Each structure stands twice: as structure tokens, then as C-alpha cells.
Amino acid sequence: MTFSAAIVAGEPSGDLLAARMLRGLRARDADVRAMGIGGPAMAREGFEAWHPMDALSVFGYVDALRQAPRLIRTWRDTRRRTLGWRPDVFVGVDAPDFNLRLEEKLRAAGIPTVHFVGPSIWAWRFERIHQIRRAVSHMLVLFPFEVDLYREQGVPVTYVGHPLAELIPARPDRAAARARLGLQAGRRVLALMPGSRESEIRLLAPRFLQAARILMRQDPDLECVVPVVNERRRTQFEAILAQYPLPGCRVLSALPETGQAAAPPRVDGLDTSGWPIAWHAMEAADAVLVASGTATLEAALFKRPLVISYVITPWMRRIMAWKSGQDAPSLPWVGLPNILEREFVVPELLQEAATPEALAEHTWAALTDADLAERVARRFTALHETLSRDTPGLAAQAILETSRANA
Structure with a gap:
């Protein structure tokens, strides 16, 4: 039957x-x-x-x-x-x-x-x-x-x-990802990911771009890539980018035509052809500045240092408090990597704390602190094994x- x-x-x-x-x-x-x-x-x-x-x-x-x-x-x-x-x-x-x-x-x-x-x-x-x-x-x-x-x-x-643990490679290949995206070797790369919803991009993109401008004063060769989920979100983000210009910022909704030969098969056997553009950006990046949500877990599975942020309007906070009966979450963390590890493995900058200056300070550490990157990679490798x-x-x-x- x-x-x-x-x-x-x-x-x-x-x-x-x-x-x-x-x-x-x-x-x-x-x-x-x-x-x-x-x-x-x-x-x-x-x-x-x-x-x-x-x-x-x-x-x-x-x-x-x-x-x-x-x-x-x-x-x-x-x-x-x-x-x-x-x-x-x-x-x-x-x-x-x-x-x-x-x-x-x-x-x-x-x-x-x-x-x-x-x-x-x-x-x-x-x-x-x-x-x-x-x-x-x-x-x-x-x-x-x-x-x-x-x-x-x-x-x-x-x-x-978690199915993401099966789909994301245990050993990310930064060099291969940069080749797919046509990024220059030897430069720091930051993935800016202000969310996939209109409200997230509206509230977070200006802060992320202002933070990136501060970072570019510290490293003029810094490359920023911004993956977007569709053309509507690209249009919205690019309108904000026009207000906060960022030299060399790459907005990506699909892999660029690099003219290079196809990359060789991965050692882990995973096929990257069906990946969302955000995964290519995260694999290529040295660090990720990201809106709270599933993307924080994806960045962790790519073993990247990340800084988590989120901002909602006072009106939305009131609605959430009314619907849930709570003024705040029951846990001290909002980012999935921290929730799973039960501690602040990576920083979370929420609401009033999410100033461009604070975002830039924590993201600079994520980009430049080799010991931090190694510690985070070890923790997230163990997490990957647990979720697989x-x-x-x-x-x-x-x-x-x-x-x-x-x-």
C-alpha cells in the first residue's frame, strides 16, 4: 500500500x-x-x-x-x-x-x-x-x-x-570562492549581510555601510561584497548605497562572469552550482557583518568570524512584546551560533548598541585578529560536527x- x-x-x-x-x-x-x-x-x-x-x-x-x-x-x-x-x-x-x-x-x-x-x-x-x-x-x-x-x-x-551542516563544506575554500567571485587575492574581504527583508535592509544597511566606511579608512584596500536575495532587494540596497557611497563595494545577486575556467571539483565533493550567492560571499570573506537570523548559522558553518546585529523600530518592539508577552527573549543571546554554544562566541550589537562606530570596532577585530579567527574556527568546526x-x-x-x- x-x-x-x-x-x-x-x-x-x-x-x-x-x-x-x-x-x-x-x-x-x-x-x-x-x-x-x-x-x-x-x-x-x-x-x-x-x-x-x-x-x-x-x-x-x-x-x-x-x-x-x-x-x-x-x-x-x-x-x-x-x-x-x-x-x-x-x-x-x-x-x-x-x-x-x-x-x-x-x-x-x-x-x-x-x-x-x-x-x-x-x-x-x-x-x-x-x-x-x-x-x-x-x-x-x-x-x-x-x-x-x-x-x-x-x-x-x-x-x-541541521541540513545546512550537510550542504556547507566542513573545510571552506576561501581561494576558490574568491576566484568564483572574481576577487583579488591578497586583500581583506568583508561580507556585508544586512538581511533579506525590506525592513531589515532599511534599518541595518545604513549602519553597515557607515561602519564599512570607517573600516576602509583603516584599510583602503578592503573589499566589501554584499549578496542580495533578489533584484528588488538589490534596488533597495543600491539606493541606500547611493546615500552612503562605499568605493569598490560589490553588490551580488549571482556569480559574475569571470571568464575563468571552471573550478576543479571540491575535495569534499559538494557541488557549489546551486549555492545561494550569500554562501559564495561568506566562503570568500575574512569576516562577516550580518543581520541576526539563519545567515548567522551559515557564517558559523563557513567557520568565519562574524559580528551579529539587529535593529527594529519601537513600534515593532511593542507589537512583538504584545504578541509574545515578553519584553525580551528568554535567553541572553539572539544569534544562533551563540545560542548553540551557550555563550557569546561572537559579538551581538542590537538596537541602540548597533552604532556604526561599535560595528566597525568589532568587525575590525574579526577581520584582523588571527588568534580570534583561529579560536572561532575551532569552535565552529566542532559545532558543524554536532549538527551534521x-x-x-x-x-x-x-x-x-x-x-x-x-x-
Whole structure:
């Protein structure tokens, strides 16, 4: 009998996770049938979409309110289809506001539910654990410290590792990355990464550029590369760059045509052709100045010294405090590398502390302190090993076992 799974993934990172999970399921049952909400990576694995992944894409609280009628229609249609189909399992990939409510209804109707990527209740809104306990038959988590948290709360859980640890090389090749980007050898390279959302770039890019201008007074040969996720964000960043000119700043949305021969195969066997442009920039860099988010973990896995920053408006702070019931996170860290290491391995400059001068001071140390770079690389190499697991296989096995246990 063909194994069936309804899956909902609501953003590009979830699409990639779900695609790898599907690959793991198909390795165990080639005839798996999967339907729901997903993106192009899932489609390449034979996924049938009821709605495109963009149906769940919202950017911030204001956009969520504006899109609420569409989101509600999509949620209701997905619930109706799943209850009518009654698959062997439902898998919600991240998107907790959408998926946990859906999982609660489906589990109550007798459909086993797996949630892939534990919501960050260890930082915000721990009270969500009560809904998770009702909604989730089994939780799949990306970080080892989450296992005890869910287990203590009576939620079955499996640590599956972080897929980034499989995709990012254990031994980054800075020289090869610089060749791919057409960067000159022998010069310091700083990757500036002020985020992928409009609000992040609006609030962080001016500070990052002013910090870089200070750094260029200390090292006129410094090269700055700025990877952007799409042409809209490039246009936005370049408008800010015009206000804070930075000589030689390279804004990248794709690999440049260097005219050089193709790079030889990597020793680790990883194919760089499908990498996001940000990964090329991080591998090429001596240091990274980056907005808090998944990119901080990516920079850590590339073993680069980094400085983490984030700024939100007072209005957004009030909304976050109202929604979470907290004025600040439950942990002293916001950057994933520091959270995973449980200490400030790399600096975090947030809100009023994120002045151009302070950003420049910490970034200069990241660029120039060889002992610091070596210490950070050792810590992040060990972290990489901890996060590296057979994520597709472990996720697939837990999903199949959950389905059988609840059959």
C-alpha cells in the first residue's frame, strides 16, 4: 500500500527541508504520494501542490493582517482536503502559526501529525508548548538542546541534525570562492549581510555601510561584497548605497562572469552550482557583518568570524512584546551560533548598541585578529560536527514510525 503524506511548507527554507525529507521517504518507499502546500524543490521530488508556497508568504505583522482573509481561506481549504484524503501522516514544516493550528485539528480527527522545526519557544512564547502538546504527535528538531526541552514537556521528539551542516563544506575554500567571485587575492574581504527583508535592509544597511566606511579608512584596500536575495532587494540596497557611497563595494545577486575556467571539483565533493550567492560571499570573506537570523548559522558553518546585529523600530518592539508577552527573549543571546554554544562566541550589537562606530570596532577585530579567527574556527568546526546528521533519513524514519504507531 502506497504511503501518503500531506505536507505544508511555507517559505524557501521549509521547501528545501521538505524536499530533503521527501527524498528520505522515497528511499524507503519509492511510491510515496505527497500533496499539500510547497515550493519548487518539493515539486522536483514529485510533490503535488494544492496551493503554491507563496500562499503563506507574509512579511511582518502588518502584511499578515493585510493577507489574513487569503491565509484563512488557504488554511480552511488545506484542512478540508487533508480530512477528506486522510493521509497516513501530516507533516508541517516550520510556519508554526499556520501549521500548529492545522495540526491540532487533524490530530483530533485521528491523523498523526509531525512538526518539522521546533518553534523557538526557548526564546519566545514558551506557553506555546501547551498547543504543541495537543497538536503534535512527534516533533523533529534541528538543534540538540531542544530534545530535553520537548521531552520534559511530554512531546515525543527526534533530533535530526541541521541540513545546512550537510550542504556547507566542513573545510571552506576561501581561494576558490574568491576566484568564483572574481576577487583579488591578497586583500581583506568583508561580507556585508544586512538581511533579506525590506525592513531589515532599511534599518541595518545604513549602519553597515557607515561602519564599512570607517573600516576602509583603516584599510583602503578592503573589499566589501554584499549578496542580495533578489533584484528588488538589490534596488533597495543600491539606493541606500547611493546615500552612503562605499568605493569598490560589490553588490551580488549571482556569480559574475569571470571568464575563468571552471573550478576543479571540491575535495569534499559538494557541488557549489546551486549555492545561494550569500554562501559564495561568506566562503570568500575574512569576516562577516550580518543581520541576526539563519545567515548567522551559515557564517558559523563557513567557520568565519562574524559580528551579529539587529535593529527594529519601537513600534515593532511593542507589537512583538504584545504578541509574545515578553519584553525580551528568554535567553541572553539572539544569534544562533551563540545560542548553540551557550555563550557569546561572537559579538551581538542590537538596537541602540548597533552604532556604526561599535560595528566597525568589532568587525575590525574579526577581520584582523588571527588568534580570534583561529579560536572561532575551532569552535565552529566542532559545532558543524554536532549538527551534521543524516537529516533526510532520520526525519523519514521518525515520520514512518509515527504513522505506524498511530495507525
